[in-house]
Amino acid sequence: SQQGEEDPQALSIQEGENATMNCSYKTSINNLQWYRQNSGRGLVHLILIRSNEREKHSGRLRVTLDTSKKSSSLLITASRAADTASYFCATDRGSNYKLTFGKGTLLTVNP
Protein backbone atom coordinates (compact mmCIF):
# COMPACT_ATOMS: atom_id res chain seq x y z
CA SER A 1 0.00 0.00 0.00
CA GLN A 2 1.15 3.55 -0.66
CA GLN A 3 3.07 5.00 2.24
CA GLY A 4 4.16 8.62 1.90
CA GLU A 5 1.72 10.94 0.16
CA GLU A 6 2.81 14.53 -0.28
CA ASP A 7 0.52 17.52 -0.34
CA PRO A 8 0.29 19.73 -2.31
CA GLN A 9 1.34 18.12 -5.58
CA ALA A 10 2.66 21.47 -6.80
CA LEU A 11 3.50 24.74 -5.08
CA SER A 12 4.58 28.03 -6.65
CA ILE A 13 5.90 30.86 -4.49
CA GLN A 14 8.01 34.00 -4.72
CA GLU A 15 11.62 34.15 -3.61
CA GLY A 16 11.87 35.00 0.07
CA GLU A 17 8.57 33.36 1.00
CA ASN A 18 8.30 30.21 3.09
CA ALA A 19 7.26 26.89 1.56
CA THR A 20 5.45 24.17 3.48
CA MET A 21 4.96 20.64 2.21
CA ASN A 22 3.09 17.88 3.97
CA CYS A 23 3.42 14.12 3.97
CA SER A 24 1.00 11.53 5.27
CA TYR A 25 1.69 7.84 5.72
CA LYS A 26 -0.31 4.77 6.69
CA THR A 27 1.71 2.37 8.82
CA SER A 28 4.01 2.80 11.79
CA ILE A 29 7.55 3.88 11.05
CA ASN A 30 10.99 4.03 12.63
CA ASN A 31 11.94 7.16 10.74
CA LEU A 32 10.86 9.49 7.98
CA GLN A 33 13.19 11.12 5.52
CA TRP A 34 12.90 14.04 3.11
CA TYR A 35 14.70 14.17 -0.22
CA ARG A 36 15.08 16.77 -2.95
CA GLN A 37 15.28 16.01 -6.66
CA ASN A 38 16.36 18.63 -9.15
CA SER A 39 15.14 18.17 -12.69
CA GLY A 40 17.01 15.39 -14.46
CA ARG A 41 19.04 14.45 -11.39
CA GLY A 42 18.98 11.88 -8.63
CA LEU A 43 17.59 12.41 -5.17
CA VAL A 44 19.54 14.19 -2.48
CA HIS A 45 18.91 13.41 1.19
CA LEU A 46 17.86 16.47 3.18
CA ILE A 47 16.92 15.37 6.66
CA LEU A 48 15.88 12.32 8.68
CA ILE A 49 13.56 12.45 11.68
CA ARG A 50 13.15 9.49 14.00
CA SER A 51 9.77 8.36 15.28
CA ASN A 52 10.58 9.57 18.80
CA GLU A 53 11.42 13.08 17.58
CA ARG A 54 8.84 15.79 17.00
CA GLU A 55 10.87 18.48 15.30
CA LYS A 56 14.23 18.81 13.63
CA HIS A 57 16.10 21.70 12.04
CA SER A 58 18.82 21.87 9.42
CA GLY A 59 19.74 25.29 8.11
CA ARG A 60 16.61 26.74 6.47
CA LEU A 61 14.76 23.43 6.80
CA ARG A 62 12.38 22.55 9.59
CA VAL A 63 10.73 19.15 9.75
CA THR A 64 7.98 18.11 12.11
CA LEU A 65 6.60 14.65 12.75
CA ASP A 66 3.26 13.78 14.33
CA THR A 67 3.10 10.01 14.71
CA SER A 68 -0.43 10.15 16.15
CA LYS A 69 -1.64 11.70 12.89
CA LYS A 70 0.89 9.81 10.77
CA SER A 71 2.01 13.02 9.15
CA SER A 72 5.10 15.15 8.64
CA SER A 73 5.76 18.59 7.28
CA LEU A 74 8.78 20.18 5.66
CA LEU A 75 9.17 23.94 5.94
CA ILE A 76 11.71 25.80 3.83
CA THR A 77 12.19 29.33 5.09
CA ALA A 78 13.30 32.32 3.01
CA SER A 79 13.12 30.31 -0.20
CA ARG A 80 15.50 30.89 -3.10
CA ALA A 81 15.20 30.18 -6.80
CA ALA A 82 17.73 27.38 -6.29
CA ASP A 83 15.21 25.60 -4.04
CA THR A 84 13.10 24.86 -7.14
CA ALA A 85 12.87 21.06 -7.20
CA SER A 86 10.63 18.13 -6.34
CA TYR A 87 10.54 17.14 -2.69
CA PHE A 88 9.79 13.60 -1.59
CA CYS A 89 9.11 12.08 1.78
CA ALA A 90 10.18 8.50 2.35
CA THR A 91 9.26 6.12 5.12
CA ASP A 92 11.05 3.01 6.28
CA ARG A 93 9.25 -0.30 6.67
CA GLY A 94 10.18 -1.36 10.15
CA SER A 95 13.34 -3.38 10.58
CA ASN A 96 14.59 -3.57 7.01
CA TYR A 97 16.41 -0.97 4.97
CA LYS A 98 13.88 -0.37 2.23
CA LEU A 99 12.13 2.96 1.79
CA THR A 100 8.74 3.84 0.33
CA PHE A 101 8.59 7.17 -1.47
CA GLY A 102 5.60 9.41 -2.04
CA LYS A 103 4.72 11.09 -5.33
CA GLY A 104 6.46 14.30 -4.34
CA THR A 105 5.70 18.01 -4.27
CA LEU A 106 7.00 20.11 -7.15
CA LEU A 107 8.16 23.41 -5.68
CA THR A 108 8.74 26.37 -7.99
CA VAL A 109 10.38 29.45 -6.51
CA ASN A 110 10.03 32.46 -8.76
CA PRO A 111 12.79 35.11 -8.67
Place this chain on the structure above:
Amino acid sequence: EADIYQTPRYLVIGTGKKITLECSQTMGHDKMYWYQQDPGMELHLIHYSYGVNSTEKGDLSSESTVSRIRTEHFPLTLESARPSHTSQYLCASSIGTGNNQPQHFGDGTRLSIL
Protein backbone atom coordinates in the same frame (compact mmCIF):
# COMPACT_ATOMS: atom_id res chain seq x y z
CA GLU B 1 27.62 14.91 -3.07
CA ALA B 2 27.69 11.13 -2.75
CA ASP B 3 30.04 9.05 -4.85
CA ILE B 4 27.63 6.91 -6.81
CA TYR B 5 27.79 6.83 -10.58
CA GLN B 6 25.41 5.65 -13.23
CA THR B 7 26.12 5.15 -16.91
CA PRO B 8 24.88 5.88 -19.43
CA ARG B 9 22.90 9.02 -18.47
CA TYR B 10 20.71 8.69 -21.54
CA LEU B 11 20.06 5.71 -23.80
CA VAL B 12 17.80 5.49 -26.83
CA ILE B 13 17.72 2.02 -28.29
CA GLY B 14 15.52 -0.24 -30.38
CA THR B 15 13.18 -2.98 -29.26
CA GLY B 16 14.72 -6.39 -28.63
CA LYS B 17 18.20 -5.17 -27.69
CA LYS B 18 20.01 -6.35 -24.58
CA ILE B 19 20.78 -3.47 -22.23
CA THR B 20 22.97 -3.17 -19.15
CA LEU B 21 22.71 -0.11 -16.94
CA GLU B 22 25.80 0.41 -14.82
CA CYS B 23 25.89 1.57 -11.20
CA SER B 24 29.03 1.94 -9.11
CA GLN B 25 29.68 3.43 -5.69
CA THR B 26 32.97 4.16 -3.97
CA MET B 27 31.66 4.46 -0.42
CA GLY B 28 31.87 0.78 0.47
CA HIS B 29 28.13 0.64 1.16
CA ASP B 30 26.69 -2.84 1.65
CA LYS B 31 23.17 -2.01 0.55
CA MET B 32 22.26 -1.03 -2.99
CA TYR B 33 18.95 -0.39 -4.70
CA TRP B 34 17.42 0.11 -8.13
CA TYR B 35 14.34 2.28 -8.53
CA GLN B 36 12.15 3.00 -11.53
CA GLN B 37 10.66 6.47 -11.81
CA ASP B 38 8.32 7.80 -14.49
CA PRO B 39 8.24 11.60 -15.01
CA GLY B 40 6.55 13.42 -12.14
CA MET B 41 5.88 10.20 -10.29
CA GLU B 42 7.11 8.38 -7.21
CA LEU B 43 10.02 5.96 -7.12
CA HIS B 44 9.27 2.26 -7.25
CA LEU B 45 11.80 -0.21 -5.86
CA ILE B 46 12.55 -2.91 -8.43
CA HIS B 47 15.67 -4.60 -7.00
CA TYR B 48 17.85 -4.43 -3.91
CA SER B 49 20.94 -6.06 -2.49
CA TYR B 50 22.16 -6.37 1.07
CA GLY B 51 25.67 -7.35 0.06
CA VAL B 52 27.80 -9.40 -2.30
CA ASN B 53 25.89 -12.32 -3.85
CA SER B 54 22.64 -11.07 -2.31
CA THR B 55 19.87 -9.80 -4.61
CA GLU B 56 16.13 -9.55 -4.10
CA LYS B 57 13.20 -8.36 -6.16
CA GLY B 58 11.50 -5.18 -5.02
CA ASP B 59 7.90 -4.03 -4.94
CA LEU B 60 7.39 -3.38 -8.62
CA SER B 61 7.58 -6.40 -10.87
CA SER B 62 10.33 -5.92 -13.41
CA GLU B 63 11.65 -8.01 -16.27
CA SER B 64 15.14 -6.78 -15.47
CA THR B 65 17.77 -8.74 -13.55
CA VAL B 66 20.63 -7.61 -11.33
CA SER B 67 23.90 -9.02 -10.03
CA ARG B 68 26.18 -8.15 -7.11
CA ILE B 69 29.55 -9.77 -7.60
CA ARG B 70 31.50 -6.86 -6.10
CA THR B 71 30.49 -4.52 -3.29
CA GLU B 72 30.89 -1.44 -5.43
CA HIS B 73 29.08 -2.63 -8.56
CA PHE B 74 25.34 -3.31 -9.05
CA PRO B 75 24.44 -3.54 -12.75
CA LEU B 76 20.90 -3.94 -14.07
CA THR B 77 20.24 -5.92 -17.25
CA LEU B 78 17.29 -6.08 -19.62
CA GLU B 79 17.67 -9.11 -21.90
CA SER B 80 15.21 -7.85 -24.52
CA ALA B 81 14.14 -4.23 -24.26
CA ARG B 82 10.54 -3.26 -24.99
CA PRO B 83 8.82 0.16 -25.22
CA SER B 84 7.17 -0.52 -21.83
CA HIS B 85 10.66 -0.37 -20.28
CA THR B 86 10.95 3.31 -21.17
CA SER B 87 11.53 5.12 -17.88
CA GLN B 88 14.17 6.61 -15.62
CA TYR B 89 16.21 4.15 -13.57
CA LEU B 90 17.85 5.37 -10.36
CA CYS B 91 20.50 3.52 -8.39
CA ALA B 92 21.08 4.16 -4.69
CA SER B 93 23.19 2.85 -1.84
CA SER B 94 23.19 3.04 1.93
CA ILE B 95 25.51 2.08 4.74
CA GLY B 96 24.94 -1.33 6.24
CA THR B 97 24.60 -0.61 9.94
CA GLY B 98 21.33 0.56 11.48
CA ASN B 99 18.11 1.33 9.65
CA ASN B 100 18.20 5.09 10.30
CA GLN B 101 20.45 5.71 7.35
CA PRO B 102 19.90 7.88 4.29
CA GLN B 103 20.15 6.54 0.77
CA HIS B 104 22.60 8.11 -1.66
CA PHE B 105 21.48 8.34 -5.27
CA GLY B 106 23.12 8.46 -8.64
CA ASP B 107 21.83 10.84 -11.30
CA GLY B 108 19.93 8.09 -13.10
CA THR B 109 19.70 6.62 -16.57
CA ARG B 110 16.89 7.88 -18.76
CA LEU B 111 16.00 4.96 -21.01
CA SER B 112 13.91 5.23 -24.17
CA ILE B 113 13.00 2.10 -26.12
CA LEU B 114 11.79 2.73 -29.65
